[in-house]
Amino acid sequence: MRATGDTWPHMAGAAAQPVRRATVATLPAVKMLRRALVALSLAGTIAGLLRMRGKGGVPPQEGGWREVGVPPQ
Amino acid sequence: MTTPIVGLAGCGVTGSRVLHHLAAHQVRVAVYDPSPALARNTRVVRLESAADLMACDLVVLCGPAPHAPLTEMLVADATPVVSVGDDLDDMQALLALQPLAERHGVAAVVGAGMAPGLSGLLARYLAAQLHTLDELHVAVHGTAGPQCARQHHAALGDAALGWHDGEWIQPPGGSGRDLVWFPEPIGAHDCYRAALPDPLLLQRGFPTAQRISARVSATRRDRLTARLPMLTPPHAAGDLGSVRVEARGAGPHGERVSVIAGVAGPTAELAAVVCAATVGQLLRHPVAPGVHALGDEALAGLDLLHHATQLGVRVQEFTGVARATSW
Numbered sequence: 001m002r003a004t005g006d007t008w009p010h011m012a013g014a015a016a017q018p019v020r021r022a023t024v025a026t027l028p029a030v031k032m033l034r035r036a037l038v039a040l041s042l043a044g045t046i047a048g049l050l051r052m053r054g055k056g057g058v059p060p061q062e063g064g065w066r067e068v069g070v071p072p073q
Numbered sequence: 074m075t076t077p078i079v080g081l082a083g084c085g086v087t088g089s090r091v092l093h094h095l096a097a098h099q100v101r102v103a104v105y106d107p108s109p110a111l112a113r114n115t116r117v118v119r120l121e122s123a124a125d126l127m128a129c130d131l132v133v134l135c136g137p138a139p140h141a142p143l144t145e146m147l148v149a150d151a152t153p154v155v156s157v158g159d160d161l162d163d164m165q166a167l168l169a170l171q172p173l174a175e176r177h178g179v180a181a182v183v184g185a186g187m188a189p190g191l192s193g194l195l196a197r198y199l200a201a202q203l204h205t206l207d208e209l210h211v212a213v214h215g216t217a218g219p220q221c222a223r224q225h226h227a228a229l230g231d232a233a234l235g236w237h238d239g240e241w242i243q244p245p246g247g248s249g250r251d252l253v254w255f256p257e258p259i260g261a262h263d264c265y266r267a268a269l270p271d272p273l274l275l276q277r278g279f280p281t282a283q284r285i286s287a288r289v290s291a292t293r294r295d296r297l298t299a300r301l302p303m304l305t306p307p308h309a310a311g312d313l314g315s316v317r318v319e320a321r322g323a324g325p326h327g328e329r330v331s332v333i334a335g336v337a338g339p340t341a342e343l344a345a346v347v348c349a350a351t352v353g354q355l356l357r358h359p360v361a362p363g364v365h366a367l368g369d370e371a372l373a374g375l376d377l378l379h380h381a382t383q384l385g386v387r388v389q390e391f392t393g394v395a396r397a398t399s400w
Binding site: 063064065066068069070071072 | 389
């Protein structure tokens with residue numbers, strides 16, 4: 001049995017394109033900034049969804065005050 | 074028959090208005106107030122000492138707390154007393170004078186101002202509209218004079234008093250926020266529990282009520298500084314105030330019913346009108362010996378709320394459905 005590219009085509013492709021590894025490590029500050037941006041965008045999305053689902057801040061507007069007479073007993 | 078003489082102890086913001094109302098109804102008034110401001114007023118009969126008040130037919134106490142020591146002295150001399158005090162500790166001491174008042178056959182009416190006072194009258198007025206009374210909730214806004222403002226400030230920092238399911242509770246002052254709509258022009262204000270004597274007096278007058286609470290309006294700064302001295306001087310002449318009473322209970326067919334009444338106006342004027350109406354009625358119709366509050370059944374025959382409206386109090390009723398806020 002021959003181990004050629006014709007016999008194992010997928011292995012042949014993998015051998016042709018070696019795994020690419022990052023050569024420069026991500027800076028910790030950039031990583032934190034990225035996480036903060038993700039958290040903020042998530043919070044904004046959730047808050048927006050909740051605000052759209054709520055009925056809004058309308059105070060109760062039923063009723064009112066009316067002067068009444070107090071007759072003698 | 075000689076015209077009765079009313080002694081007035083304390084002639085400040087509220088006391089001076091009581092004096093005005095009584096004088097307008099041809100009641101002879103003698104004033105005891107050691108403050109130098111009164112010395113300049115030459116139109117009033119001035120008493121030199123508190124002991125001189127015992128010569129009067131009835132004494133009105135409008136000065137700062139405590140009222141209990143002077144009331145005890147006057148009751149022991151069989152002199153009727155009307156007090157506008159609203160200090161909780163002082164009120165407990167006043168109510169403890171019940172045996173002394175009965176022994177000397179004299180009546181002492183306590184809490185005869187806006188709250189307590191008008192609050193009790195409104196509670197009685199609302200309770201008559203219910204088949205069964207279960208709850209009474211009082212809210213107060215505004216202060217009469219500087220002493221009254223200091224009293225409210227201190228009350229917000231002390232332990233409150235409430236009647237809850239048949240027993241007394243003492244929640245901390247400044248707790249239990251409730252957004253309360255007062256009659257116009259006062260409008261909506263956040264109100265908090267405080268050391269107010271209204272539950273103490275209302276529970277006596279309405280023993281069937283299961284829950285009784287009292288709250289006072291306050292801002293965030295008021296709550297924050299309640300346990301400190303007042304940072305800013307209070308209004309020298311008082312301000313606009315209001316009292317609102319909500320009664321909950323059942324109708325004749327068992328349905329749940331809530332009825333609300335309130336009054337708004339200058340706080341000192343409201344207190345003075347209620348006090349003057351009480352004095353006027355007590356001079357005409359003596360009541361049973363003992364210590365009474367304005368919401369008590371014993372004073373129902375005096376028809377005090379009607380007489381207060383005759384002197385300028387405008388009672389308002391909330392129309393619509395009272396319900397919890399949903400926002």
